[in-house]
Amino acid sequence: MTTTGTSTTTDATDAIGASGVQGLRDALGPLRDREQVALRLLESSAKHSFDPDRELDWDSPWEDGKWFWPPExxxxxxTPLWRRMPDEQRQELARHELASLCSLGIWFEVILMQLLVRHVYDKPVTSQHVRYALTEIADECRHSMMFARLIEKTGAPAYPVPRFHHNLARVLKTVSTTPGSFAATLLGEEILDWMQRLAFPDERVQPLVRGATRIHVVEEARHVRYAREELRRQMVTAPRWERELTRLSCGEAACVFSVCFISPKVYESVGLDRREAVAQARASAHRRAVMQTGARRLTDFLDDVGVLRGPGRRLWRNSGLLA
Structure with missing residues (x-):
């Protein structure tokens, strides 16, 4: 994938305008053929797709002393609060945070499926691009069911996002541009994917959790590739107003994501003072570094294709995901 500096390329894109799609392509570099990308992803799907109900041992008991999520x-x-907590309470918090992350994952997967269906609605039904989108939707259905089953297995409750943000997401996905949809897709996938890549090889973590994260990482790699290729294409070919709206909606989505990432209710579930815990998590330099490191590969890409500009960039900084 050929890339160039963000500010130069995006200014060129805005300036070229009337010279047409070819001029825009020249400004941002060559794009891969959409059908060829989809065909390769379909071939990978045929070789590396999983049925979590069969692949994972759901009947095995939890192993004593193992974490439900890497402690880091x-x-x-x-945090000072963490240092005061006994190991048992720390592991209990990890169990509830896993349930919270799975709940968040389902919320994002359901939004993503709706956005993908909208994306292919007017496209040729026999194209490889549409066929892969439908394949990805099937993947996301399995992932959502896997996360729901994992929540049940932990014995922790589901942690839905706050009603305000749940309804705000209705608005965001309704007005979302096509490039905005793929930018939001990457936001929902790449940070969690980074965390799961740390979790699945970690022998301190419960085997069932490691197995679920391994499945998700393998299949999400294709989803990220599909979204990145399409976002690059859309930021080259979309009209200026659509690119500007995408920058704003993506920045707003980053703010929602950072607020909803872990439900504050998890702290009450393990006997902590909610306000104190929320305050310490927000003030934690370690936590800020984790979130920014997890987002860095994504923000570098979004910067490269011209998404992180203007007010949208300021929203990303406000979210805490961009240093």
Whole structure:
């Protein structure tokens, strides 16, 4: 994938305008053929797709002393409150945060499926691009069911996002541009994917959790590739107003994502003072570094294709995901 500096290329894109799609392509570099990308992803799907109901041992008991999530990725890690907590309470918090992350994952997957259906609605039904989108939707259905089953297995409750943000997402996905849809897709996938890549090889973590994260990482790699290729294409070919709206909606989505990432209710569930825990998590330099490191590969890409500009960039900084 050929890339160039963000500010130069985006200014060129805005300036070229009337010279047409070819001029825009020249400004941002060559794009891969959409059908060829989809065909390669379909071939990978045929070789590396999983049925979590059959692949994972759901009947095996939890192993004593093992974590439900790597401790360094728990929101309170290395805070004064964390240092006062006994190991048992720390592991209990990790269990509830896993349930919260799975709940968040389902919420994003359901939004993503709706956005993908909208994306292919007017496209040729026999194209490889549409066929892969439908394949990805099937993947996301399995992932959502896997996350729901994992929540049940932990014995922790589901943690839905706050009603305000739940309804705000209705608005965002309704007015979302096509490039905005793929930018939001990457936001929902890449940070969690980074965390799961740390979780699935970690022998401190419960085997069932490691197995679920492994499945998700393998299949999400295709989803990220599909979204990145399409976002690059859309930021080259979309009209200026659509690119500007995408920058704003993506920045707003980043703010929603950062607020909803871990439900504050998890702290009450393990006997902590909610206000104190939320305050310490927000003030934690370690937590800020974790979130920004997890987002860095994504923000570098979004910067490269011209999404992180103007007010949208300021929203990303306000979210805490961009240094």
């Amino acid at each position: 990725l728990v929101s309170l890690y290395d």
